[in-house]
Structure formats: C-alpha cells, structure tokens
Amino acid sequence: MSGQKRVLDNELRRIRTIVNLPSFQDFPNKDDLTTRIYYGSINSDSNPLLKLLAVLIGIDKLQDFPKCIKEGMDDGCLPMTVENPNDGTTPLYCERHKAHHATIDSFRRPNDRIQFTQWSYSKHSHYRLHASDIFPMPSGRKLQKQETLKQDITKKEVTRREMTKQEVAVQGNKPQITEGAFACGGFSEVYQVKIDKSHQRFEDIGIRHPEELFALKKLISHDRDDFNMELSSLLFCMDKSIVKKADNHIIQPLATFEVEEPAVRGSTYYILFDWAEGNLNDFWEKNDHLVGARDHCKWMSREFYSLCLALECVHNERKETLKSIDENKLEKNLSGRLHDAKSLYGRHGDIKPDNFLWFVPPQLPPPQQESQLALSDFGLGRLHTKVSRSNQDPRNIARTETYRAPEFDLNNGTISRASDIFSLGCVFLEYVTWFMLGNTGLTEGFPAHRSEPDIYNFESDTFFSIREQQPFLKESVKSWIKQLQGHENCSWYLHQLLDIIRDKMLAPDRKNRIHIGELIKDMDLLRQACERNDSFYLKTKGES
Template identity: 30%
Template sequence: MSLPSNAAENLARKLKEKKLEWPPRGNTYFIPINEIRKHLKKDAVRNVLHEIYPELDDRGLHSATNHICTKALKLFAILILYGSNQGPYPNILDIIDSKVTDEDLPLARVPSHSPNYTLGKRKHKSCPQEHECECGIRALSSWRSHDIEDLSRDQWLVLAPVFKSYPDRIKHHILDDSTIMPYIGDKENEEGEMREGGYSEVWRVQIHPAHQSLFSLSDSSVRRKSGKKSRKSHASQVPKIAVKRLISRKSEDFEKENDMLSKLTLKKDPHLIKLLATYKFKNKYHFLFPFAKLNLREYWEKNSLLKWEKTEVLWALEQLLGLASALHVIHEFKTAYPLGSDRTDPEVSRRRPSMNVRMKVDKEEETFGRHGDLKPENILWFDNLEDFGPTGILQITDLGLGRFHRLESRSRQDPTTINGSPTYVPPELVLERLVSRAYDIWSFACIFLEFITWMLDGNTGIQDFANARLVVAHDTVLDDLFYTVYYSGSEKFATVRPQVTEWIQKLRKHRRYSKMIRDLLDLVEDRMLQVDTADRIRSGELKSILSKIVQRAQSNSTYLLG
C-alpha cells in the first residue's frame, strides 16, 4: 500500500462527483464512461503515478502511464477510488505488473463460493482447476479479507456496460449479477408503467448517452423537444428504450426468439421493429428496442380525424404499403426452429371454452415466419426515428416466437378483447383447420378495414364499427369478431359477419370516397377477408397491388382524394 496523494485524492473526488444512482433509491451508483475518460487523461494519470511513486524514473513513468491509458483505465480508476475510501493506496504498479487489464474486469472471486476469497481475472470463472486458491492475482495475496471485499464491491462503480451498435449482428451481453445498469431513467417499478403479458414484461428506460450507440433521436425530434431551455430538456433528448424481459429463464426460449428477431432486424425493413441489443442479467433474458410513444390504436385516438389533404392521406396510404411489405418480410423468413402446433393460452380457454382448440400448423408452413398476433396494439408509431420526418412511421412489433406459436391471452386492459374473444383472430382457429401464413392476412384485413374507417370517419368511426359488429355468438358470448360461426349438424362453418359487409357498403357511400378508397375496399373484401384460407391473397401479391395503388395516388390527386 502507498501513502495518500493529493493528485489521487483530487482525481477520486472529481470522479465521485459524477456518479449517478441506479436503480432509483437503490444506493448503488455508476460513473459514466465519458467522465472516466475525461478525468483520466495522460497528464492526470502521470501526476498521480509521480506522486505515489516519486522514485520512478521518466522512462518507467512514461511506460506505466501509456499502459494504463491504453489498457487499464478502468482498473486504474477502481484502484484510485478504492484508495480514497480506505486510506493507503493499493500498490497499483504491482497489480498492473500482474498483467491485469480492463479486459480482465470484473475481478472474480477466488474461490467463487467461499466467504474467504481473493480476486482473480474475469476469465477465471471458467477455470477447470479443482483447487483455486493459487488462481488469484498475486499482488492481492497479502491484502486483508475486508479490503478484498471492499475492492470486489467498489469495482462496479466504473463497470456499467456500454451497449454498442454493430452493422452485421446484434450484440448479446452476459452481465454479472452485481452490474450497475447505466440507466438515467427507469420506469420498471413505477406504478402503471410495466406492461405484463404471458411471455414477457416490458417497461421504459433511458440509457446514459455515453453508454449506448444503439439509437439516437432524429434531428427534428430533438428540435421539437428542446425548444425550451431547462434541466429537463437534456433528459428529453435522451432516447427512450423499451426493455422486454422474458418470463421464461430457459436459454432455448431466448435463443429461439433472439434468432428470429436478430435476423429480421438485419433485413433492415423500416416498418419492422428494430432489435437493438440483448442481455442476460440475474438469470433473466432481456431485449432492447426503441420505445414508441403510441401504438396504432392510441394514434387513432389521439389523431381523431385525418385531414383529407394529399400529404396526410398519402402518408396513411404509404404506411399501409409499408406494413404489408414488412409482413411479406416476416412471411418469407425461414425460421431455424419449426413453428409447430400448440394450444391456446389457458386464460383464453378459461374465459371462453369454445376457443380451447389446438392450433394445428400446416406442415409445409412450419419453417416460414408468421406473426400470429397482428392487432393495432402491436403496430407502433414512432415520430423520433432517424431518417423519418415528423409525420412518423408505423412499425410491426411483438415478433416473439411465443406469438408465432400461440394464441396468447390478451391483457385484461386490452380494448380489443371482449370476454376473452380475440377480435383479430381468423376463423380457422375455431374451425380447427390448418394454420398457415394466411392467418396473418385475415388479421391484417381487419386492421386494414379499421384503418380505412379511420381515414374516412376518424376514431369515432372505429368505435361505431366495433359496436356494429357486437353480437351474441354461437357460444352465448358477446363478441366483436369479423366472422360468425354457425353449425350444420355436428359441423362448424364460418362466414364474414354481415355487419362487416354492411359496413364496407356504408364506406362506399362516404363523402370522402375516392377511387383509391374503392381499390382498398375491393382488396380487403375480395382478396383478404376470406374465410377459406386458399382464397386469401399472399403477402407478396398484397405488397405488389398496394405498391401500384400508391404509385397511382402519388401522381394523381383526383384518384387519391376524389
């Protein structure tokens, strides 16, 4: 141990002044990496070493300074902070001479399960030796046990992870249970902020800007949010990120979901949600995504009536094309894990026994992607993404394999559920027919028709349409499905609900009706909303037809607006 140094004390004080607390009110802290780099410049490191080791000649001082600044900056910060707390400074050069660098952090307990431990390099965790006592860092061998414990604890102050973006892969981080996350905003434990489902939990965080290069706000979004100068304006410019934590702790469940999400993200379709990174923390798997202010249903509610102007209507039409294109990407995706048959979620079965049927997947379809739960709540609106203007963009989300497999129970707060009856599920489920990618086409048709309704009649029209569909179904349950089931003897059949057909005819008489609206309604009625899956359009042709409609609308305002 070395005597205290004024330079070291000043450096430690500056670093401590920059520490931030996580979790909120958790009494644990991290120092942002940019502050470490800012305060541990070469001159500062050299001054500390010179004061602690006055006997060191210029050559030795230069060599030690360069080594620390290039390979052991975090380690140096840990030792300086430890020394400022405990009194004498540890023998920094002895530890560095033990060939410990930042690559070896965090320092691991040796032996890992003993209360009497020393510290070793991170890779020691995979050490095959039966007797580990000699695996520790030799420079620490003379340290007292409580000093070792303090160093083991204090190191986390400078080890908050940095999440980086890579062009060709999605990085997976395996984090120690003691990790302090670099969150400067965390809504996990705030009332009403957590979204919980059968497979995952989702909440909002903000990562310190120096600890992520995953995602940045668009310039227009930053300008809108920073109009007023205040302390809050800086926080408003830090991107909000959605953390999705899987309920399952099984690695195979994570691998299945991660494989699909990663590969779809690398397709770079602008209308598919982008997976930013993944991490394992406290034996649970987490996914990071951009956080959306609104889902499509909330967007409809907030923007109650579309302005019947070229820019506005064309944007809506282009979003429909974009969503269809994204669906085609999903449908063309070959999964590494076959999407076999499964039962409905127990909660759905309990609330509506007639839905207690087995989802039987067509064998020829098992290796192709399906979304399996398309609904307005699973389409997000972003107004803060780079490369998109203030009008924003819609993206399909909730692409987990649980959604590929199952008819999951909806949230009890989900407005699209009436007594456990999922509004957008196609009839083949209840009819116990084979499920294919056509499953999504029916769901998309329902959303499509609601979208057209919103374009013409606003959110009030969507509510009126839902009320028009409300009937007591064959199992005496009140639902708002787009089809009706009926029996002929022991056989079940389905037909498009008459109220849906009547609604389409009503839209054809709307004052905003145009040839563009005509073509959209024809597409929904004739090619998408078909009970027989063989009669439903495929995603590739749907994309092609919509592309032609958009091209015509872009060049012909009369076709677009009437």
C-alpha cells in the same frame, strides 16, 4: 470488475488476437489498430471498423482488410449500393466517398460483393452481466399496461437484480435508472428506460425517441432456447427488412443482456428496443386533425405497402428459423395435439392495432404525416410459450381476439400465414373507418354495427360468422364497407383499397385469401398511383 468492463475487455482481446495475424504485419502498433477498429479515430474523423471486419471474416477475405483500411474504408461505408443492378457485374458504390473501392470490386464472386450491400445492423451487442452489476440508465416515466405517458416518477437506481422488482432503491449517487412496467403479461415485461448518449452508440439503426427513451423487454422465461428463438426471429426479420428497405417498419433489437441469476439457477434475458410514441390506437386517438384530410391518404398508401413488406419478412423468416429448430420439440410443446407445428409457428400470430408501434422520427418536423408505423411482437418465443402453456387446442390461442380469422372457430380449421392476412384486413378496415368517421365511428359505431352472437352465443365483434361449420364474412361488415365507399371523403384510392380488403384480405375461406406476395403487389400499385396522380387520393368518384 463490472460486467460491462468484462465484456469490453473480452471484445478488445478478440480484436487484438486478430490483428496479430500475419495479414496485419504492416501495422506495427497493434494496440492503436485495435483501438481504431473498435472505437474509430477522433483525430481523423474515422468510424469504427467492426462491421467491415465482420463482413470480410464472413466471406473469408480477412487478408484484404488492411487494403480496405488503406483505401480509407470504415463502417461508414456500409451498406454499399449496387451501381447498375442490371449489368450482371454488381460493381459497388460507396455513398460516403462517392466512389468505388478497388479492393471490394476486385472480388470475383458476386455473392462475396453482395454481402457489403446487405450489411445488417442486427449484428447487435450481447452483454453477459452478473446480478450485482449496475447498468447506467437514467430515469424515464412509469407506465402500467394500457396507460399513456402521464405520470413522472422519482429518479432512482437499481442493480440488474433489482430490475426484476417493482420497487427500487436509491444507491447513493451512482448511475441512475428508473423502471416501470409498460406491459406485463405471462411472457414478458417491458420497461421504459432512458440511456445517456455517452452510454450508447446505435448510429442510424432504429428510430430514436426525441427524449432518448428506450424499451427494455424482459423475458419471463429463463430458458436459453426461448431467448434464442425470440432473438433469432427478430434478427432474421431485421436482416430481410433491410434488404427490402422496410427496416423502419419493423421493430429492431438494439442490444441484448443476459443477467446471471443464482436464485433461479439460470439467467434473465433482456432485449433493448427504441421507445415508441405509442401504438396504432394511440395514433388514432392523438391525430384527430388527420380525420378526413385527403392528403393523408398518400401517407397511408406508403405505410400500408411498407407494413405488408414487414409482414412478408416475418413470414419468410419463419422458414429459415424453423430449419434450425427441432420440429419434434415443437410438437412436444404442443402437448401432443394434432396440429401442424410449422403452420402454427409460421405466422405473426397476433396482428392487431396494439402491435403496430407509432414512431415520430426526431429528425423529421411536423406534420404528423411524417410518422412511421412499425410491426412488433412477432418473436417465436411468444408463440412457443403461449402454446406450450395452454391446455387447450391451439385454435383457442386467440379465442377472445376481435381480429382473429374464421379458422380459429372451425373444428378442422388450419391456422397459417393466411390467418395473419385476415387480421391485417381487419386492422386496415379499422384504419379507413377512423379516417372517415373518426374515433367515435371506430370505437363505438363499427363494433356495435357488427356485433352479434357467435357460435357460443356470446356477443362478438369479430368480422366473420360461422354457420354449420362454414365461415362467412358478416353481412354487417359488407354493408359497413359499402357505407364507407359511399362516404363523401372516399377517394379513388380508398374505394379500391376497400375492394381489396373485402374481396381478398377478408375472404372467409383461407384458401381463397390473398397471399402476402400478391397483397404487396396490390398495395404497391395503389402506392404508385398515389405518387403519380394526386387526384387518385384527393378526388372522389363523384368529383372526377
């Protein structure tokens, strides 16, 4: 029996057990009801009822599930919306039926009703497979680290065990899969795969690639705790991003796979994501036509605001996730180094252009302004593994990174969420540089302008300098910002954005750096100004 068949049978069996309860006595055909809950009904154009069932079980209202079915409710009704959030009663409105549902509105506790507005698609499916199971994924294209989609590769098929190999073998005419490592590091590998529409049903979660391509992330660690840390981080962030309406700006897990590997006496873990067009560097390379196009600034204002919301989801999620993780274990993984484990884990930890993914939703036509950027690579497992494998001080984690904050180079520097803010300021400043000066200014002019010897006497293109164990924003960075503010395409929006970047995000002393909550307010004010007044982003100070 294949792994997929086993998982499917187990899920249907659980649903069948539920519908045998007394609450479902009005449904004589239990098999039909089980099928309807899991698959929906083709004849009546009804969606599945799994999400609705899960919410009702979660709030201990399973007995009301039959009433919801009779009212015509299904998973298509979720999430519901609060019709008037200010009246205190929180009546819920179904966008699908353009109406209220009496059963839901009858729940007296607001906390019960609110669950129907916060339904998260992160209640993903987890599949347990054996090494010999075949998973049908037709071929994509092979990529190596830092490469772009250029080279077609032969369609081949592999078993789950063979997916760990770089070479694959054809297995007759069975379902096909091609793999190619997109990014291989010490912590995970990512493969581009293509899944036929008949083998997936992700509904409106995530951002579909127009060619139905997906990214399959394989964790190097076979430790279940590492997998749980990685996944819990992703799911918590996804939940929070949905509530904040920033879910299209944070990478979302679609499914997970656990493949039993007798050879390692454990399992190999995979996480499935949508495939992106590329990262922010790719966006800059392929969108020269947007350089200097002032109407692009309105899109920038929305994206920068949403990306700040996404980062806040990561920061807030850490508080929740760390509650369920043994702090002693965290400290042990730091090999006894004197450092605050919660501060170290309580951040994204790797803000850089490579970790902002670029999506082009297939349902949206050109121009490229309709692209979307999403924050990625924030799993706790990566931080966990990265620190535990290092024989150096945690400050050395990002020693070679252009976007690192000054506290990494200070003897008593504290790494925290504020470190992410500095790194984000670096990325935002690079974005403005690209917009005004193009790729040459971004990749050659700006790095050369700020390059100078660091505390180790190596040429460094970081944004700060250290003198007598005191951090400073480089004078070259300040002069670069001043140059940008005097550029002919520097609108009111960009001028104020650069002020925030210089004075608040790139503050060298982390204690003076803006908090993510305040940064969101600033970015929202800029966004609203662009929405209300076109001249704010279309005109410069000299043109007013």
